[in-house]
Amino acid sequence: MYKILKCKSVLLALSYLFFYNTVSAQVGQPRAGYKLVSGNDWVKAKNYYLLTLLQYDKNAQALLAADAALTELAQKKLNSLRASLTECKDALCLPARLKFSTEEIGQVSARLTALYKPGNALDKLVKEHLAPSGTYIYYDAKSPAELLVKAWEQDAGAVNHAIEVYAEGKKPNYPQIDSISFDVTKKNYYILMYDCSAEVADVVNQQSLFFEAPLHAALVYLEINERRNAADCEPMATTANRAAAERVKQINWASYPYSHILVPGAGPDNPTTPLSGEGMLRCKAAARQYFAGKAPFVVVSGGAVHPFKTIYNEAVEMKKYMINSLHLPENAVIIEPHARHTTTNIRNDVRLVFRYGMPLAKPGLIVTDKYQNDFIITIDKRCISELKYVPHKLGKRLSETALEFYPVITSLQIDADEPMDP
Known part of the structure; x- marks a missing residue:
């Protein structure tokens, strides 16, 4: 069984590398070290x-x-x-x-x-x-x-x-x-x-x-x-995520089965609650995987979404909880503060993995509740409808709360009809 799963992981990695090395061959490939020209906006x-x-x-x-x-x-x-x-x-x-x-x-x-x-x-x-x-x-x-x-x-x-x-x-x-x-x-x-x-x-x-x-x-x-x-929290690599982004260069990736752990956010139901109970539970599950040595980083993902025009940002609040209550080091927690949907939790995570220089051929691990992972397993159709592509390839589901995935480079594509999270 182990050999079969290992072969499956290798095949997924090779399929990614084939895609990465052939896409846009006539005009040049995306470059991990490339920094977007933002000017002042x-x-x-x-x-x-x-x-x-x-x-x-x-x-x-x-x-x-x-x-x-x-x-x-x-x-x-x-x-x-x-x-x-x-x-x-x-x-x-x-x-x-x-x-x-x-x-x-x-x-x-x-x-x-x-x-x-x-x-x-x-x-x-x-x-x-x-x-x-x-x-x-x-x-x-x-x-x-x-x-x-x-x-x-x-x-x-x-x-x-x-x-x-x-x-x-x-x-x-x-x-x-x-x-x-x-x-x-x-x-x-x-x-x-x-x-x-x-x-x-x-x-x-x-x-x-x-x-x-x-x-x-x-x-x-x-x-x-x-x-x-x-524009929330930008430029993240030199501000909110600076400690983790700098640590990426020091990681011995062979020491970890996963490049990172992705935790999708869960917005509260009322405007006075910074972090929902569901968000806390997802963070706790991810912290257990982190302390078990599964990955060197945890990416917490979610924007200022629920309720309508909330002042609280899911990723920012999850990072505070991860560091202050669950005692993860700051240089192990990366915020992705823009995603407004599960589809873009994954897509935006892939963008950070690529731009920060993590190995894209190495799988990541989604840690969330059972019901969101049930949804992610069937999310391809919605991704194609909303993004025109699927930003990931799924690996093995390890448990009700843990799901392997492989990043797909098409995630770098701007989404023209979502101006708050393009």
């Missing part, structure tokens, strides 16, 4: 990474600014924005003017394809940032130019989605926890939308790139809704 970088890079890279900016078609588009967006302040008489007209149209998205795709040349600023941006980041890895682009266009189309759609949900009031994927904070039917909502458009009009100008007005609008709408959760 993690919400923007994590949601719209290509647009962030285009603002960051002066040579790419110059190339886009010199293109007559893109300059004309930028001017049209600015003119439409300014005109909306006098022409729009209802609240929803104002944000609608800021979205990208299907025609505009297609026009930009064509211009980016034409502008891309081997060795120029766009080529360097793709090869030095876009591909190594893995943030658009799902597309498995056949060329750098194709990856550039796919990234643009995703970012444009993501900007439109944020405007639709957090300005126009469209239902998000999970309305009970992620909905807009305002009643769009109220008369005073027009004033709020007018002021948002005025804010964007004050910031963008004749020198702004073609995407900057819609991009700034999306960020403003997220901010006024208090939905900047994607």
Whole structure:
């Protein structure tokens, strides 16, 4: 039996390595040591990474600014924005003017394809940032130019989605926890939308790139809704997770059967409780596995989710409990404070494992209650529906509370319709 299980683990590891070594072969593979370019805005970088890079890279900016078609588009967006302040008489007209149209998205795709040349600023941006980041890895682009266009189309759609949900009031994927904070039917909502458009009009100008007005609008709408959760605790590797991230380099991985233990959070039912009883029990089960020497790290995963707009973050509260009550050392506990669902508990965990340099071919261990592990075993269909891929491969279920899994590199892909946890 032991030999059979060992062979199964080896086969899973080899299947991962095959995938890792073949994905995006034409444009370069993700790089574990790559650090996202965030500027001063993690919400923007994590949601719209290509647009962030285009603002960051002066040579790419110059190339886009010199293109007559893109300059004309930028001017049209600015003119439409300014005109909306006098022409729009209802609240929803104002944000609608800021979205990208299907025609505009297609026009930009064509211009980016034409502008891309081997060795120029766009080529360097793709090869030095876009591909190594893995943030658009799902597309498995056949060329750098194709990856550039796919990234643009995703970012444009993501900007439109944020405007639709957090300005126009469209239902998000999970309305009970992620909905807009305002009643769009109220008369005073027009004033709020007018002021948002005025804010964007004050910031963008004749020198702004073609995407900057819609991009700034999306960020403003997220901010006024208090939905900047994607920036929580960032940059984690040099702040909240610094002690553990530095210790990763010192680990003798052969001494442990698992790279880490993942503990998904459980939100409380009321706004005054920092950590639910279920969350405590999951932490206690994980602590037992840690002290038994199963893995050198525990990753506690969960965002500020339940109840609606709670002030408490599941991962932050679990880390406090792990250290203060269960006596794990700080350099053994890693927080993942953004996940809002079980699917993204696993996906976000994989991202940290990769970026912090843990061995991806080594299995991790999910420790939670029986019922969540029952759910995880059947979660593939939901993952495909919500993420378009499954972020893990399951190994053996060791007990009701412990389940082996192998990370999948596609987890680096940005999720364009979840702006609080992209």
